[in-house]
Amino acid sequence: MTFHNISVNLMFVFTLSAINFRCIAAATQRNETDMRALLEFKSHITEDYLAILDSWNDSSHFCHWPGVTYMWYQIPKSNSLESERKEIPSKLGSLSKLTKLLGSNNLSGSFPASLGNLTYLQELKLSYNQLKGKLPDSLSQMRSLTLIDLSVNQLSGEFPLPLYNLSSLKGIGLSYNYFSGNLRSNIGDDFPKAEKINWGMNSFTGTFPDSFANASNLQILDLPGNNFTGNVPASLGKVKNLRWLNVNGNQLGSDEPDNMNFISSLANCSNLQYLLLAHNHFGGMFPNSVTNLSTLLTGLHMGQNRIRGNIPKEIANLVNLNILYLQENRLTGSIPASIGILSNLGTLNLDSNRLTGEILSSIGNITRLLYLYLSGNTLNGTVPQSLGNSKQLLRIYIGENNLSGIIPGQLLSLTC
Ligand SMILES: *[C@@H]1O[C@H](CO)[C@@H](O)[C@H](O)[C@H]1NC(C)=O
Ligand SMILES: *[C@@H]1O[C@H](CO)[C@@H](O)[C@H](O)[C@H]1NC(C)=O
Ligand SMILES: *[C@@H]1O[C@H](CO)[C@@H](O)[C@H](O)[C@H]1NC(C)=O
Ligand SMILES: *[C@@H]1O[C@H](CO)[C@@H](O)[C@H](O)[C@H]1NC(C)=O
Ligand SMILES: *[C@@H]1O[C@H](CO)[C@@H](O)[C@H](O)[C@H]1NC(C)=O
Ligand SMILES: *[C@@H]1O[C@H](CO)[C@@H](O)[C@H](O)[C@H]1NC(C)=O
Ligand SMILES: *[C@@H]1O[C@H](CO)[C@@H](O)[C@H](O)[C@H]1NC(C)=O
Ligand SMILES: *[C@@H]1O[C@H](CO)[C@@H](O)[C@H](O)[C@H]1NC(C)=O
Ligand SMILES: *[C@@H]1O[C@H](CO)[C@@H](O)[C@H](O)[C@H]1NC(C)=O
Numbered sequence: 181m182t183f184h185n186i187s188v189n190l191m192f193v194f195t196l197s198a199i200n201f202r203c204i205a206a207a208t209q210r211n212e213t214d215m216r217a218l219l220e221f222k223s224h225i226t227e228d229y230l231a232i233l234d235s236w237n238d239s240s241h242f243c244h245w246p247g248v249t250y251m252w253y254q255i256p257k258s259n260s261l262e263s264e265r266k267e268i269p270s271k272l273g274s275l276s277k278l279t280k281l282l283g284s285n286n287l288s289g290s291f292p293a294s295l296g297n298l299t300y301l302q303e304l305k306l307s308y309n310q311l312k313g314k315l316p317d318s319l320s321q322m323r324s325l326t327l328i329d330l331s332v333n334q335l336s337g338e339f340p341l342p343l344y345n346l347s348s349l350k351g352i353g354l355s356y357n358y359f360s361g362n363l364r365s366n367i368g369d370d371f372p373k374a375e376k377i378n379w380g381m382n383s384f385t386g387t388f389p390d391s392f393a394n395a396s397n398l399q400i401l402d403l404p405g406n407n408f409t410g411n412v413p414a415s416l417g418k419v420k421n422l423r424w425l426n427v428n429g430n431q432l433g434s435d436e437p438d439n440m441n442f443i444s445s446l447a448n449c450s451n452l453q454y455l456l457l458a459h460n461h462f463g464g465m466f467p468n469s470v471t472n473l474s475t476l477l478t479g480l481h482m483g484q485n486r487i488r489g490n491i492p493k494e495i496a497n498l499v500n501l502n503i504l505y506l507q508e509n510r511l512t513g514s515i516p517a518s519i520g521i522l523s524n525l526g527t528l529n530l531d532s533n534r535l536t537g538e539i540l541s542s543i544g545n546i547t548r549l550l551y552l553y554l555s556g557n558t559l560n561g562t563v564p565q566s567l568g569n570s571k572q573l574l575r576i577y578i579g580e581n582n583l584s585g586i587i588p589g590q591l592l593s594l595t596c
């Protein structure tokens with residue numbers, strides 16, 4: 181059985197400025213059904229300015245029609261002069277063999293139920309549009325989907341139920357919409373193949389499902405700017421390939437001593453590069469277990485929480501750290517001298533804590549430092565001359581401390 185894989189770029193419908201219809205060379209057998217679908221599609225296109233569709237006729241195989249090669253189709257950019265908003269033509273649902281449908285084109289209206297007929301569709305990217313409302317139930321028929329990206333739209337309602345039926349999904353992008361409500365507790369079991377989950381900047385609530393750990397291929401779990409509460413489950417340590425965990429801007433954590441126990445289990449995620457926990461309710465003592473995280477860790481954001489205690493000197497284990505944000509917590513003690521070992525650090529933000537003692541000269545060993553934020557503490561002594569070694573420094577904030585003495589000449593132009 182031959183599959184004629186077609187994909188459509190919706191923008192074509194509107195301007196015909198770029199047509200990307202292609203046929204897979206192997207799939208060149210004539211299929212009347214596909215041809216009729218294309219002709220039917222053609223009959224609904226009213227803005228064929230370039231008259232390209234004239235050559236979509238019986239005189240040649242549809243795979244040789246201009247723009248049709250691969251059988252995938254990308255919607256060209258909308259003409260900015262067009263004032264009227266465009267909707268996704270529901271007729272696209274008749275291109276039954278489509279495999280990819282792409283369009284970031286300010287499309288408005290709702291998601292047409294007929295797209296559910298595209299049961300061969302593998303990729304659906306409709307991010308950066310103005311699609312509104314709920315996703316239709318028919319979406320659950322799109323069993324071949326491996327990637328759905330609906331980020332940056334105005335979709336709303338609970339987590340779209342039809343997605344739960346699509347167990348082949350590897351990438352699920354729903355960021356920057358108005359989705360709300362709780363995620364179902366076994367959500368990780370519903371998406372066993374998930375690699376990238378981007379659901380940030382919505383209004384999801386409830387606890388952070390333990391079952392994400394069952395999506396064992398997860399690399400990116402990006403859930404910032406929601407309203408998740410409770411703890412991050414320690415089970416995430418089972419997700420060996422996790423590279424990016426972002427829960428910034430939720431209501432996770434508590435003042436219970438064990439509220440950051442999950443960090444010790446993340447030590448098993450040997451590819452972890454970003455751990456973003458800022459602007460939550462994490463409390464208790466500084467989790468020394470961060471010093472056991474992968475040495476690939478590049479970004480650690482723990483700012484805007486209520487974490488107490490000292491910054492451990494073993495933080496220097498994280499030799500690839502580029503960004504360390506610990507600002508607006510309740511950290512005490514001094515800045516460990518070992519911080520100078522973190523030679524890849526570009527941004528160090530320790531603002532608005534309760535740090536004491538002196539700024540040690542080892543800080544000048546961080547030669548790649550670009551931004552240094554130390555204001556709003558009770559640091560005393562003088563600013564070390566060695567900071568002049570950090571030749572790339574762009575900004576240094578040291579106000580609201582108990583520092584005295586002279587600011588090294590090289591830094592004078594930088595202090596704010
Ligand atoms: C053409 O596609 C239709 C719909 O999928 C299918 O039923 C039919 O068998 C195909 N015909 C050929 C010749 O491949
Ligand atoms: C049909 O398409 C061919 C090119 O594929 C073109 O030369 C011909 O003029 C078209 N026929 C009609 C009736 O438009
Ligand atoms: C999108 O549509 C809105 C409302 O019609 C319009 O103001 C805006 O300029 C459009 N943006 C683009 C990129 O076409
Ligand atoms: C496509 O889907 C819609 C709604 O889901 C349905 O009403 C319609 O009959 C379908 N069309 C085809 C050609 O299958
Ligand atoms: C989707 O899954 C639910 C159960 O989770 C099932 O009842 C429903 O029939 C499925 N829908 C489709 C279209 O397969
Ligand atoms: C989270 O909940 C609070 C209080 O219920 C509300 O004010 C806030 O807007 C919510 N944030 C999001 C991102 O939904
Ligand atoms: C993960 O999957 C296993 C086996 O399918 C199941 O027993 C367990 O409850 C699941 N864990 C979570 C947290 O859902
Ligand atoms: C890390 O993995 C090992 C072996 O897979 C396991 O025994 C250990 O409990 C895990 N540690 C954590 C902290 O999850
Ligand atoms: C770091 O990991 C080692 C080995 O698993 C363990 O013995 C030690 O207690 C951990 N340190 C912290 C601070 O969690």
Ligand SMILES: *[C@@H]1O[C@H](CO)[C@@H](O)[C@H](O)[C@H]1NC(C)=O
Pocket residue numbers: 517518519520521542545
């Ligand atoms: C900083 O560099 C100096 C000179 O290279 C060296 O003696 C010192 O041990 C370094 N300190 C740290 C904390 O890396």
Ligand SMILES: *[C@@H]1O[C@H](CO)[C@@H](O)[C@H](O)[C@H]1NC(C)=O
Pocket residue numbers: 536537538560561562
């Ligand atoms: C800085 O403050 C500590 C007490 O927090 C004090 O022991 C130390 O002498 C002070 N250093 C300077 C240079 O004032």
Ligand SMILES: *[C@@H]1O[C@H](CO)[C@@H](O)[C@H](O)[C@H]1NC(C)=O
Pocket residue numbers: 558582
């Ligand atoms: C800051 O320094 C002043 C005098 O230099 C001293 O009176 C004050 O107690 C110091 N504050 C702290 C919090 O150490």
